[in-house]
Amino acid sequence: MSALPLSGIRILDLTRVLAGPLSAQMLADLGADVIKIERPGTGDDARAFGPPYLKDPDGRANNNNSFYLCANRNKKSVTVNIASAEGQEIIRELARDCDVFMENYKVGDLKRYRLDYETIRSLNPGIIYCSVTGFGQTGPYAPRAGYDAIFQAMGGLMSVTGHMDGEPGAGPMKVGPSIVDYMTGMNSSIGILAALYHRKANGGVGQHIDVCLLDTVIASLSHWAQIYLLNGQSPPRRGTWGNGGMPAGVFRCADGELMLVAGNDGQFSRACAVLGAPELATNPKFVKNNDRVTNGKEIMAIFAGLFLKHTVAHWLEALENAGVPAGPVNDFAHVFADPQVRSRGMEVKTEHPFESHLSLIRNALTFSGTPVKDYRYPPLLGEHTAEVLASRLGYDAAKLDALKRQGVI
CATH class of the missing domain: 3.40.50.10540 (Crotonobetainyl-coa:carnitine coa-transferase; domain 1)
Incomplete structure (x- = not known):
């Protein structure tokens, strides 16, 4: 060595x-x-x-x-x-x-x-x-x-x-x-x-x-500051909403919260199927990511209602199987106990x-x-x-x- x-x-x-x-x-x-x-x-x-x-x-x-x-x-x-x-x-x-x-x-x-x-x-x-x-x-x-x-x-x-x-x-x-x-x-x-x-x-x-x-x-503000340099407008605070792909944010489930990012159209379509609402993927207001950004409040509200139906563990397993990025909102005890972090x-x-x-x-x-x-x-x-x-x-x-x-x- x-x-x-x-x-x-x-x-x-x-x-x-x-x-x-x-x-x-x-x-x-x-x-x-x-x-x-x-x-x-x-x-x-x-x-x-x-x-x-x-x-x-x-x-x-x-x-x-x-x-x-x-x-x-x-x-x-x-x-x-x-x-x-x-x-x-x-x-x-x-x-x-x-x-x-x-x-x-x-x-x-x-x-x-x-x-x-x-x-x-x-x-x-x-x-x-x-x-x-x-x-x-x-x-x-x-x-x-x-x-x-x-x-x-x-x-x-x-x-x-x-x-x-x-x-x-x-x-x-x-x-x-x-x-x-x-x-x-x-x-x-x-x-x-x-x-x-x-x-x-x-x-x-x-x-x-x-x-x-x-x-x-x-x-470090990278694309956020670039928005201002491009159009002269400071971007608004977005809470836990994502900065690109939509929908993205923290969603409350039956027993806690998870973070979801549908970073492209394919992930969005698969997320809709997991949530039991495949028709959302063909809705003209949500077909493309730019459409979902434009109609962000609406799609986020729809997803928020759907996530309440099951537990965090249920959704994380289903989303992982579907290839949709998601993760639990961990405190430090959960972080250092996580099998990936330990490995x-x-x-x-x-x-x-x-x-x-x-x-x-x-x-x-x-x-x-x-x-x-x-x-x-x-x-x-x-x-x-x-x-x-x-x-x-x-x-x-x-x-x-x-x-x-x-x-x-």
Whole structure:
């Protein structure tokens, strides 16, 4: 079996909270050696984002919560106070032999510490320096801070998410998880991988990558935003209705709900037969998908009445046999108990000092030749400080002790 795809790549990760750490975790899963820099004493801001926390062996309070655990496996935690001159020098020394430098500070913050791209590039011309921010490195909003929900609102995602106008609870709605952070992390990883390839193929030239949450959420709206660019009209909120093929949405059954998407005319015809109303497939108002989109409220209301006649299990079996895409509306307990999810191994176990079998979510990439199998637990705060500074920078025990007494590490 080959080494992991990014074996030999060294990454210095100064990111905090979610988007940047998720990106660094993805690269660590793929074999990169990732050193996570944290603030002495408190660490990554995510560690204080609230419960649930792991219980340590003595039942004491700690800073290993779900927010931190989801984005920091396979890394080494090194505590460095970058507000101190000595701490800044440690970061510059570590950056000299790294391939990638990641940060998500406000625009200009690291320049006053001489940890900005120009300074780091002067020490390491081949460095790939990735900056993850809310609004990007340029533009009138560049200095602003922000979090995922702000960008769901500003980028237009909330305007097209939620119940339809006129329905109870109508109005803009946030997507549950921090989806813009996750997508920004993916974009950061893509940019870093592309820059690493460019450097290798074009003579060792590094570069600065500018990734931000606002750009990411706008780009992610794809065909929804394209509607506006095409006709100047913002699409309305459609609740659980689909974005293309119709009928598509959540339908209540005798004992719960399911999601159905009739993505083409053939699927619609077969769905009508399953529901006991084959005549709908030849009704002029519903024959073609464009007809069903035009008459969406009518066909959705008809389907809603038909689905009430039987249970979710009854309909799912019948629809699957007919080749019509449908699925249950699962909570997380059902998700991780689902036989398909279990067969794909989406829940992985790792040994943690506080939990002998800590569950994590596996990397979603599956390789035939270089599979991701190593899931090292998200490190305790500062767990690898002495190891990394001794092995990478040659610091002896006396120097490490002095730096610790000074609050530098």
